Amino acid sequence: MLAGKAARLGMRALGSGGTALPGLVVERLHPQATERLAGRLSATALITGTNGKTTTSAMLARILRADGRTVVHNRSGSNLMRGVTASLVEAANPLGGLVHGCTAVLEADEAALPAIARAAPPTTAVFTNLMRDQLDRYGEIESIALRWAETLADFPTDATIALNADDPLIASLATCWDGPCLRFGIEDADVPPAPSGEIVDAIWDPATQDDFRYSRRYFAQLGRWHTDAGVERPTPEVSADEIVQAEASTQFVLRLPEGSASIDLPALGLYSVYNALAAATAATALGVPPETIKRGLGAHQAAFGRQEEMVVDGRRVRILLGKNPSGMNQALRTLQRPGERHHLLVLLNDGIADGTDVSWIWDVDWESQAEHCESLVVGGHRAADMALRLEYAGFPAPRGPVANDVGRALRAALDALPQSERLTILPTYTAMLDVRQRLGRMGAARLWDVA
Amino acid sequence: MGRGLMSSSNDRRLDVAVLYPDLLNLYGDRGNARAMARRCAARGIEATVTGVDIGDQWSPEQSDLVLIGGGQDREQRRVQADLLRRGNAIRDYVNDDGVVLAVCGGFQLFGHQYRGWDGDVMDGIGIFDAVAAHPGPNVSRCVGNVVALWEGETLVGFENHGGRTYLNDGQQALADVASGFGNNGGDGLEGARVKNAFGTYLHGAVLPKNPHLADRLIALALERRYGPGAGELEALDDGAALRAHAEALHTALSATESPLGRRFA
Ligand SMILES: [Zn+2]
Numbered sequence: 001m002l003a004g005k006a007a008r009l010g011m012r013a014l015g016s017g018g019t020a021l022p023g024l025v026v027e028r029l030h031p032q033a034t035e036r037l038a039g040r041l042s043a044t045a046l047i048t049g050t051n052g053k054t055t056t057s058a059m060l061a062r063i064l065r066a067d068g069r070t071v072v073h074n075r076s077g078s079n080l081m082r083g084v085t086a087s088l089v090e091a092a093n094p095l096g097g098l099v100h101g102c103t104a105v106l107e108a109d110e111a112a113l114p115a116i117a118r119a120a121p122p123t124t125a126v127f128t129n130l131m132r133d134q135l136d137r138y139g140e141i142e143s144i145a146l147r148w149a150e151t152l153a154d155f156p157t158d159a160t161i162a163l164n165a166d167d168p169l170i171a172s173l174a175t176c177w178d179g180p181c182l183r184f185g186i187e188d189a190d191v192p193p194a195p196s197g198e199i200v201d202a203i204w205d206p207a208t209q210d211d212f213r214y215s216r217r218y219f220a221q222l223g224r225w226h227t228d229a230g231v232e233r234p235t236p237e238v239s240a241d242e243i244v245q246a247e248a249s250t251q252f253v254l255r256l257p258e259g260s261a262s263i264d265l266p267a268l269g270l271y272s273v274y275n276a277l278a279a280a281t282a283a284t285a286l287g288v289p290p291e292t293i294k295r296g297l298g299a300h301q302a303a304f305g306r307q308e309e310m311v312v313d314g315r316r317v318r319i320l321l322g323k324n325p326s327g328m329n330q331a332l333r334t335l336q337r338p339g340e341r342h343h344l345l346v347l348l349n350d351g352i353a354d355g356t357d358v359s360w361i362w363d364v365d366w367e368s369q370a371e372h373c374e375s376l377v378v379g380g381h382r383a384a385d386m387a388l389r390l391e392y393a394g395f396p397a398p399r400g401p402v403a404n405d406v407g408r409a410l411r412a413a414l415d416a417l418p419q420s421e422r423l424t425i426l427p428t429y430t431a432m433l434d435v436r437q438r439l440g441r442m443g444a445a446r447l448w449d450v451a
Numbered sequence: 452m453g454r455g456l457m458s459s460s461n462d463r464r465l466d467v468a469v470l471y472p473d474l475l476n477l478y479g480d481r482g483n484a485r486a487m488a489r490r491c492a493a494r495g496i497e498a499t500v501t502g503v504d505i506g507d508q509w510s511p512e513q514s515d516l517v518l519i520g521g522g523q524d525r526e527q528r529r530v531q532a533d534l535l536r537r538g539n540a541i542r543d544y545v546n547d548d549g550v551v552l553a554v555c556g557g558f559q560l561f562g563h564q565y566r567g568w569d570g571d572v573m574d575g576i577g578i579f580d581a582v583a584a585h586p587g588p589n590v591s592r593c594v595g596n597v598v599a600l601w602e603g604e605t606l607v608g609f610e611n612h613g614g615r616t617y618l619n620d621g622q623q624a625l626a627d628v629a630s631g632f633g634n635n636g637g638d639g640l641e642g643a644r645v646k647n648a649f650g651t652y653l654h655g656a657v658l659p660k661n662p663h664l665a666d667r668l669i670a671l672a673l674e675r676r677y678g679p680g681a682g683e684l685e686a687l688d689d690g691a692a693l694r695a696h697a698e699a700l701h702t703a704l705s706a707t708e709s710p711l712g713r714r715f716a
Contacts, residue, residue, distance in 0.1 A: 132477060136594045136611055140477070140523040203473055206525060350702065356595065357609040359479030359654040384698035388659055388691040392485055402694065 034081070037088035038120035041072070042101045045282045046117060048108040048148075049128025049170070051327045052275045053079065055267070056128060057107040058303040059279035063296030064103050067288045072104040075304075079107040081115050088120075103286065110144050111137075114151040122155060124285035126162040126278050130169040131201050131220050132363070133324035134355035141201055145169055149176045160285035162278060165236040166222040168202045168212050174234070175207075182285055184277040185236035186218060187255070188243045191270065194219045199325055199363045205231060218270055219333070220326040238281040240273050245337075252276075254294070256284055261294035267307055269334035271327075276300075301446075305432040307334075312444035315414065316422040319436065323354065323429045325363040331426060332369045341374035342424045345413040347406055347431035348378075348386040354428040358382045366393035375416060378402050379409020380431045406434045463681070464497040465672050468514040470557070471522075471530045472502040478611060480520030480554050482656025486665045487516060493687050496673070505533040511544035515672040521555030521654065524567050524585075524613070531573050534560055538576035545578055550672045551648035554657065558642065558650035559583040559614050568613055579643040579650050580622035581634075583614040596703035597631030597653055599641040605629070606641075606661050607699035608653025616652075618643055625651055630703045647671045660695040662687070 038044060047057045061073045074087035084106050091102060108116045110130075117125070127148070130141060138144060152161070157179050164170040165185035174181050194217045202221035204211045210227035217223035226232035243252040250265045250272055265276050280293050288296075302308045309318045320335075322328030335342055350356050366389060376398045378387045383402045390398070400412040410425075417423050427435055467487050484500045491498035503509045511517060522530075545551060551561070559565040562581035565573045568588045575583075592613045599606045606626055615635035618624060624634070625642030633641035633652065642651035649668070651657060658665040670682030 135478065136609075139592070142523050142525050199476065200473065203526075204529065357478070357611060357654065359482075359609055359656060362479035362482035362485070362656045362659075363476070382698060382702070384691070384694040385660065388695040389482075391691045392482075392489060392659065404698070 034085045034088060034119040037085075037092055038104070040100045040102075041104045041120070043103045043123040043286055044120050045103070045105050045286065046108050046113070046120070046122040046125040047106070047128070047278070047282070048110055048113045048126070049164075049278075050110065050131040050133045050324065051330075052128040052271060052278060053107045054303045055272070055275040055306050056126060056278040056282075057105050059276055059297060059300055060126075060282050061105045062299055062301075063279060063283045063288055063293050064105065064286070066296040066299065067283075067292045070102045072102045072106075074106050079109045080112045081119065084108070084116050084120060111147070114147060114154070117151055118154055122159045124160045124162060124282050125155065126282045127164060127170045127173060128274065128278050129164055129167045129220070129222065129326075131324065131326045132199070132360070133327075134357075135360075136355055136357045137352065141169070142206070148173060152176050155179070162281040162285060164222070164274065164278070165234050166218070166224070166274075168205065168221060168225045168233070171234055172205075172207065180285075182238060182257075182281050183234050183236040184238040184274075184281040185233065185240075186222075186243070186270070186273065186277075187236070187239040187241045188252070189216070191216070191218050191243060193217055194223075195365055195368055197367075198329060198365055205229075207231075219330055222274070238277055238284060240277055243270070243273060245269075254280055254290075254297075256280065256290045256293070258284070259290045261290045263294055263297050265297055266300050267302065269330055271330040272307070305427070305436055308436075308446060310439060310444040310446050312439055312442050313414070315417060315419065317414075317425065317439060317444065318422060319425045319427065319432060321429065321432050322364075322426050325360050328361075328364045328426070332365065335369060335424065336372055341372055343375045343413070343417055343421055344373050345377045345379065345409060345423060345425045345427075345435075346386055346390065347380040347409065347425065347427035347435060348382045349380045349406075349428045349431040349434075350382045351430040353430050358385050361386060361389045364389075366390060366395070370394040374421075375399060377409055377413040377416065379406050379412075380404065380428070383409065406431055407438055410435055410438055462497075463495070463673065463677060464499070465491055465515040465669070465676070466513060467498055467500045467516045467518065468503050468509065468511070469500060470503050470517065470519040470534070471505070471526075472520075473504065474526045474530055475520040475522035475556055477522045477526070478520070478555065478609075478654040479656045480518075480654060483518050483520070483552060483554070483658040486656070486658035486662075487518070487669065490662070490665055490669060490687065494685055496669075505530060509537075511537070511540050511549060514544075515550065515676050516668060517541070517544070517549065517551045519551075519553045519557030519561070521557060521612075523556075527556045527560060527565070528567075528571075528573060531560065534576060535574060541576055542578060545646055545648045548647050548671075548675050550668050550675065551578070552658070552668060553578070553648070553650045555610075555612055555652050555654060558652060559612075559616065561648070561650055562616065562643075565614055578648050579645055580619040581616050581643055581650075582619070583616040585613045586615065593632035593636055593652070595631055596699065596706065597633065597641065598629040598700055598703045599626035599631070599633065599653070600629055601626035601664070604663055605696070605700060606651075606653060606657070606664060607696055607703065608651070608655035608657045608661070610652045611654065612652050616643075625649055647675070655699070660692055660699060662689045662692045662696075 624640035
């Protein structure tokens with residue numbers, strides 16, 4: 001009974017990661033299609049940044065639906081121009097005109113933001129954070145920051161930009177913007193500080209040449225920062241306080257310009273709190289009341305491959321995507337609960353969408369996770385590179401042969417998993433797509449779909 | 452070196468300095484210091500790793516091994532004045548057979564000069580008789596997996612650099628490019644070597660998966676500090692490192708055309 005339901009749900013819920021193909025066709029046939037369709041929307045929210053785009057978009061879409069709006073939403077990973085086009089075309093077809101009056105929630109690739117913002121001018125635009133990621137593809141952080149600053153000049157002057165106050169590279173965008181601006185950040189003084197060895201991408205202020213100083217740092221460069229020249233973290237209009245990490249959710253008090261709400265967010269880790277703040281800020285800019293934001297966040301379900309938990313062959317499997325140093329560090333930190341040890345499957349691919357350079361694994365603080373690892377299987381195109389990194393970090397020796405093939409690695413990890421235990425998969429992006437598809441074929445069902 | 456001598460020299464130590472660890476750390480180069488510490492520790496050699504930041508009190512003579520990594524152009528500009536101030540001391544150290552590994556941005560700063568994409572010229576400390584220039588914002592970077600031949604063995608790594616380095620006559624390259632761009636994508640050369648100073652564009656990080664290069668640096672540093680013969684190292688179980696090396700080799704050589712740019716032919 002359960003297996004049958006699981007298989008059916010598996011087919012539905014665990015398909016591929018979405019396609020941008022219709023967008024490609026339309027883009028070729030009718031280059032203005034996106035602009036035309038976007039012109040019929042009642043509001044457009046763009047979400048960009050290094051980490052948290054997909055989850056923030058999912059949270060915002062849920063909040064807006066809770067507010068009774070019809071939402072057009074590009075699917076995870078389809079965050080280039082053609083993915084945006086595809087989602088608008090899909091919403092407009094087959095009856096045509098469905099886009100009318102919709103609110104679009106569009107995740108925008110960091111480098112694609114300028115083109116997307118021109119085609120679909122934002123009502124509100126969220127900038128989550130800016131950190132090292134796929135340097136072979138995006139180039140260095142400096143060039144993205146410059147491009148974003150230039151793009152602001154193309155935004156409608158009444159657009160509200162939503163900025164992460166805790167990220168100095170994001171907060172500084174306010175100096176390039178005369179229109180409305182809302183900031184979000186963490187106000188809780190009891191959040192444990194980041195490990196000192198963690199990489200920080202904002203060392204000094206390029207505008208003043210002064211060092212950024214951090215009186216608190218939660219992870220990467222997110223925290224309470226200032227410079228000796230008196231530039232400092234702005235006070236956020238939207239903030240989180242009294243953050244409590246529970247077993248399967250994160251509780252906090254959400255402060256909004258129009259009041260506050262206590263949130264029970266079904267997601268783990270501080271990065272999830274930032275995603276919720278980013279979504280709440282965009283929702284506020286779109287006129288959603290606090291009660292509805294609370295309802296929307298409370299109903300959050302993990303986005304594709306991000307903290308998803310599923311059941312396969314009666315065993316629990318969890319996927320925590322980690323595609324760059326800060327993302328992986330955060331994924332690892334959610335695992336570091338006292339007394340907990342994990343069965344890990346770490347999958348490293350070097351496809352274009354992963355970044356063809358795997359050097360970044362040396363910037364991840366694996367060392368702090370070693371003692372929380374009960375057993376290890378390594379896989380992916382660059383499994384041997386990963387195995388070497390984890391050997392350096394003091395992990396237990398990987399079980400079975402190091403498999404470049406994701407399927408073999410998954411099989412080995414499941415075979416070695418004790419019946420009552422849970423497998424935690426830490427994949428890069430294309431490895432996540434691959435392993436998720438395989439789990440789908442094995443009949444995996446998301447935990448909340450089964451329950 | 453016999454076993455007895457090995458154990459009697461257990462109090463050997465090496466001091467490793469990492470220049471600008473917070474500013475020049477963009478491409479995983481911190482793995483190089485980890486490789487040094489780990490491979491020393493496995494042989495009972497105590498290695499200490501010290502970061503040297505802008506303005507820090509440090510003399511190269513305190514160190515047996517100096518590491519410098521890669522960063523953004525902006526970060527290279529940031530450290531340049533401080534590095535120039537230390538230029539004479541580092542040149543003396545290299546002339547006195549001091550061991551250096553300079554990667555990417557660090558390699559460029561250890562040449563005579565680097566002309567950035569905007570035409571701005573940055574002086575280097577001239578350890579290597581080489582100049583680097585960025586051909587401009589509209590020319591693609593040299594990005595991709597690299598295989599180079601070094602003393603009959605392969606070096607593997609990943610390169611990502613806008614600047615092209617040209618060695619002057621008489622300047623020895625570190626290795627020959629088998630796949631990838633190397634110094635400039637034109638002359639088939641990768642890196643540079645002067646005495647015990649090694650310059651390279653290879654990230655990866657380069658030392659963990661090129662254990663033979665890592666051990667060469669350790670051996671040179673030990674010989675300089677403890678005299679001839681001190682550089683003979685016990686072999687380690689390098690299974691994981693050699694598998695990573697082979698995998699990188701396979702990845703580089705099986706890619707016919709890089710999706711990100713022209714490959715060196
Ligand atoms: Zn580089």
